[in-house]
Amino acid sequence: MDSLDTEVLKQAREWVLAGHIVHLATVVKTWGSAPRQAGAMLAVRKDGRVIGSVSGGCIEDDLIARAQEGRLPDKPEWARYGVSQDEAARFGLPCGGTLRLVIEPLAKSDWLEQVVASTEAQQLIGRWLDMSTGISTLTNARPGQLTEVKEDGCHFVYGPHWRLLIIGANQTARALAQIATMLEFQVIICDPREEFTADWDMPGVTLQPGMPDDAVLAIQTDSRTAIVAITHDPKLDDMALLEALKSKAFYVGALGSVRNQSKRRERLLSFDLSEEEVDRLHGPVGLQIGSRTPAEIAVAVGAELVQVRRALEDERVGGLTQPPASKV
Incomplete structure (x- = not known):
């Protein structure tokens, strides 16, 4: 999608x-x-x-x-x-x-073809439009970079500015990946269980190999990354959370009941995580809308991601920092 x-x-x-x-x-x-x-x-x-x-x-x-x-x-x-x-x-x-x-x-035009190809691949790309000539020039773009207006033209940015790492390749992950893609997230899935990933076939969604904790490190988690653990397997979910809660991720969530979250908190505190780091965990994950099915859970998680992301977006300012590159 x-x-x-x-x-x-x-x-x-x-x-x-x-x-x-x-x-x-x-x-x-x-x-x-x-x-x-x-x-x-x-x-x-x-x-x-x-x-x-x-x-x-x-x-x-x-x-x-x-x-x-x-x-x-x-x-x-x-x-x-x-x-x-x-x-x-x-x-x-x-x-x-x-x-x-x-x-x-x-x-x-080449610019339209290349921009469509980049956004379909969930990659950021910029375009400088010269208002006097109508010539478009494709440029590099960075996450958080906004549309910029100058006297002689405009710089547009296309593609996802945010990333979502989902731990688990189950039905909930599939529904959440679809919703997150529509919300302009680059979606990455990590699940070391081959029986869950063997038939994964979602275009534009990246499968990250390895164990969940390694995945958090491998994608170079930053302040525009969200991480959601939904495998229902504490061994896998907790591995990811141990690294995610120490990272710069703007959102870290885990699926599970209130009771399970209480037990998870005790486990996480028994490792080298501080109270402040564990307090960052959103659990049960998502807004509380009474969700039960995989699709409903995905809606709840997507809504909370929007809520948290919007608060951060209102605080941030982007701009054009790189000069035009090649004319197309």
Whole structure:
């Protein structure tokens, strides 16, 4: 299952290859209570077909009408919505909300093919768009790097900014991997039990070989990594947790009942973990929504990942730090 951004770019590419006139609208800056954040995308065909979203709906209606009437630009162009309170009301924006977009025509191009390929492989990639020439230049990108606007162009970042290491390759892991991919996580699965991984066939999800504790070290766990242990086997789950709770991972969780979590806490404290490190553990994992089935548990975990990640995102600031690389 692709991320939502990948779906927009893939569909746009298919439309272009089929000979349709297609425009891509991307939110590049917001002010006030804007409904979508920078980086949100929408692709629209000349006949009004659309995929993606840049607002609550009314801006989409305006872009569709402009596409059908042939009023979208033939080169990259800035657009603002909701500058005045009257416009905010007209376009369905909260009072005072303002969006700045880049609207650009799409054509058969190497940059679109390469960006789609990279995002399908769950890899980050950047693109510099020169507003005067319309030339796109692919660049390196780093996790946490945001859309950046300059006088002469914009820098976009596509692909997952966050990683999720799942310990266990069971049904819950499969459901969680799908949800996490849609939430823009790069998903990694570790399960040393060959009977669980032999038939694993999820495109875009990486199987990390080795034991769980080695996996935590091997992926170079950082502050944009979440680790969730769901094997139901304390020997495997605890191995991962012993390393994960000492790491910089922003989220560490483990599946199990309240009673099992109490026993797990006692085991972890008997090793070299401090009270503070063990207190980082989210257990039972996920928001408490009464989940029982693998899919419901995956929803609960995904929701808590979003909750914790959003709090961190609000504190962080990214930016363009590397110059453009090769023109395509």
